[in-house]
Amino acid sequence: MKMKWISRTLGVSLVVLAAAPLGAEEPEMRDVATHDQLTEKLRAAAKENPTVKLRPSEGPDPTKVNRPESIVKSSDFLSFAGRATLVPKRAILHVPANMADRVKFVSGNQLMPFGDFFAMNRGWVTTFEVTRAQAEGNQPLPEDVIKRFQKSSNLVVAVFKGGPISVLPLKTPPDATATAGAKTPATPAPKKP
Amino acid sequence: MNVSPFILGISLAVLATVGAQTTNYTNFIRQKQLPSGVQWDMPVNSMGEDQSPMAINPGGAQFELWTVNGITSADYLLDSRYVGAYVPVATVAITSEDPYDVIPRTRADRPFNVTVMVDGLQLGNPEAPEAATKVQFLRHVQSYGTGGTGFGIDRTAATLKSQTYIETNGTEILNYSINSVPGADRTKVRGEERFSVFSLEDYQAPESQLASQFIQIWPIADGSLSGITSGELIRFKLPTVTLTLNDLYPDSHTYAQVYKGGPQLGKTGKIIPGSSLVVNDTVPQSRVLTLVDYDDAFDEDGQWTMELVTKTPFGLERLSYVSFNLDRTIEFNGSITSQE
Numbered sequence: 105m106k107m108k109w110i111s112r113t114l115g116v117s118l119v120v121l122a123a124a125p126l127g128a129e130e131p132e133m134r135d136v137a138t139h140d141q142l143t144e145k146l147r148a149a150a151k152e153n154p155t156v157k158l159r160p161s162e163g164p165d166p167t168k169v170n171r172p173e174s175i176v177k178s179s180d181f182l183s184f185a186g187r188a189t190l191v192p193k194r195a196i197l198h199v200p201a202n203m204a205d206r207v208k209f210v211s212g213n214q215l216m217p218f219g220d221f222f223a224m225n226r227g228w229v230t231t232f233e234v235t236r237a238q239a240e241g242n243q244p245l246p247e248d249v250i251k252r253f254q255k256s257s258n259l260v261v262a263v264f265k266g267g268p269i270s271v272l273p274l275k276t277p278p279d280a281t282a283t284a285g286a287k288t289p290a291t292p293a294p295k296k297p
Numbered sequence: 298m299n300v301s302p303f304i305l306g307i308s309l310a311v312l313a314t315v316g317a318q319t320t321n322y323t324n325f326i327r328q329k330q331l332p333s334g335v336q337w338d339m340p341v342n343s344m345g346e347d348q349s350p351m352a353i354n355p356g357g358a359q360f361e362l363w364t365v366n367g368i369t370s371a372d373y374l375l376d377s378r379y380v381g382a383y384v385p386v387a388t389v390a391i392t393s394e395d396p397y398d399v400i401p402r403t404r405a406d407r408p409f410n411v412t413v414m415v416d417g418l419q420l421g422n423p424e425a426p427e428a429a430t431k432v433q434f435l436r437h438v439q440s441y442g443t444g445g446t447g448f449g450i451d452r453t454a455a456t457l458k459s460q461t462y463i464e465t466n467g468t469e470i471l472n473y474s475i476n477s478v479p480g481a482d483r484t485k486v487r488g489e490e491r492f493s494v495f496s497l498e499d500y501q502a503p504e505s506q507l508a509s510q511f512i513q514i515w516p517i518a519d520g521s522l523s524g525i526t527s528g529e530l531i532r533f534k535l536p537t538v539t540l541t542l543n544d545l546y547p548d549s550h551t552y553a554q555v556y557k558g559g560p561q562l563g564k565t566g567k568i569i570p571g572s573s574l575v576v577n578d579t580v581p582q583s584r585v586l587t588l589v590d591y592d593d594a595f596d597e598d599g600q601w602t603m604e605l606v607t608k609t610p611f612g613l614e615r616l617s618y619v620s621f622n623l624d625r626t627i628e629f630n631g632s633i634t635s636q637e
Contacts, residue, residue, distance in 0.1 A: 132563050132612075132613060133562055133563040133606070133612070133613040133614065133615060134562070134612065134613075134614055134615070135562065135614065135615050136406075136484070136517050136518070136519070136614045136615070136616060137405075137406040137484060137517060138484065139482050139483050139484050141406075142405065142406055142475065142483035142484060143483050145406070145474065145475045146475050146477065146483060148474070149473065149474045149475050149477075152474070153459070154411075154471035154472055154473065155434065155436070155459055155461050155471060158434065158461035158462060158463060159461060159462045159464070160459075160460065160461050160462075161433050161460045161461055161462045162460075163460075165435070165457045165460070166433060166435065166495040166504040166506075167435065167437065167452075167453065167455070167457075167493065167495075167506075168453055169503075169504065170503040170504060170505070171374075171453065172329075172359065172361050172374055172377060174372050175325060175327055175361070175363040175365065175372050175374075176365060176370050176371075176372045178336065181370075188367065190325065190338075190365065191338065192327070192336035192337065192338060193336075195336075209370050211367075211368055211369070211370070212367065212368055213367060214367060215323040215365060215367035216323060217323070217325065217338075217340065217341065218338060218340070219340045236335075236351070236352070239335045239337075240330075240333045240335055241333075264337055264351060265340075265350045265351065266340045267337050267338045267339050267340045267351075268337070268338050269335065269336070269337040269338075270334075270335055270336045270337070272333065272334065272335060
């Protein structure tokens with residue numbers, strides 16, 4: 105199934121077939137169309153709706169329901185020295201107390217992708233490469249790493265292949281309730297200023 | 298977890314988005330894994346093509362192209378795609394007579410074609426969920442308003458013109474002879490038509506956009522000549538003429554030409570110096586030109602016609618004309634006498 109999907113998907117390319125000729129033979133020069141001519145053309149076009157052979161669907165407009173959440177609302181800004189970037193919420197793993205005021209939007213700062221911002225701010229921003237399982241909350245971050253963050257004087261951002269990524273709270277294993285009280289390394293909740 | 302090794306190639310046609318054309322805006326591509334909700338920002342260049350190294354879960358992933366204003370922090374969703382191992386795939390392409398390839402565009406009176414391709418529908422499988430057997434095809438229309446260019450418009454305010462199911466795999470070409478962008482004066486509508494393919498809601502994901510493309514519709518140009526009236530007799534010097542040009546198509550060459558005789562559509566004349574205006578832009582332009590000292594264009598007396606002509610990807614069209622009579626011959630009536 106996987107291979108079938110892969111070949112099917114990768115094999116798909118946009119095939120622009122020979123479309124119907126756009127515009128019939130026209131005179132070398134003509135007067136511009138008038139409102140009345142276009143109104144009549146529109147009326148005729150309504151009778152020749154090209155989707156008439158498709159079955160009408162019902163329900164609310166899908167473009168108006170389930171709108172993606174605003175990227176600004178689902179992100180944290182980092183701003184410093186006239187530059188700024190944004191990262192998904194829960195991507196910031198550690199914020200030193202003296203850098204709390206850098207986790208905000210500052211109007212007029214040059215907004216840039218995280219990679220560019222990081223390249224200019226390595227002095228106080230550190231990245232930590234997480235795995236998919238860690239990002240999904242299926243695997244905890246190593247305890248020693250968490251301790252290192254807590255002592256770090258740098259702000260720490262979780263990344264995956266160089267891009268900032270949200271790290272979801274650690275999902276409680278099914279047998280955790282049975283072993284309540286057992287110490288499980290936890291993914292640190294994103295520290296908010 | 299069974300994770301598909303599928304790697305998505307995502308095209309970043311960032312310049313193909315109206316909202317990303319000013320320097321205060323920065324673009325971001327966010328990948329949202331479903332159903333986990335993990336969010337990841339792809340490291341991207343401002344333009345180009347790249348692959349997402351983040352493998353997609355069986356539940357699929359939503360790719361969103363956003364632009365964010367660095368002054369106001371306002372954000373705009375420029376485009377989005379839902380992809381997944383068990384989700385149908387679709388593409389939408391729009392072509393018109395205008396070969397401009399950054400954003401499909403045409404004029405208020407011209408036709409266009411929409412090519413929609415759907416693949417991956419599980420046909421003939423009675424156990425397939427409904428979301429795997431059909432997709433929705435939507436047509437939205439939206440006016441930019443008087444003088445609007447589409448910059449920063451709220452696309453959620455577009456009007457849903459039609460909503461249908463596509464229930465077969467394959468490519469379909471839909472021919473639209475004219476646009477349906479709202480507007481009282483059909484020659485002056487300006488706006489866009491958007492064609493989208495959406496998946497149906499299932500247990501893993503809501504209705505999500507699989508493909509979308511829009512075409513911009515620009516108004517028909519109009520123009521007027523003032524300074525000479527029809528039938529006027531002009532003696533000696535040609536008067537100053539003002540050309541008022543409105544809504545010149547983004548790819549157009551407009552000029553005033555003159556030829557001897559009455560108005561005759563299709564006749565080629567002499568272009569008046571200073572009247573030629575070439576527009577190579579992304580939105581229509583309006584201009585006022587003043588013509589002075591153009592007498593050299595007229596080489597003899599008699600009836601002449603001055604025409605305002607515009608050349609676009611749609612052909613050569615006459616916007617306005619005026620005919621007048623020219624008489625620059627000085628006749629001297631007198632007598633000579635000699636005194637002896």
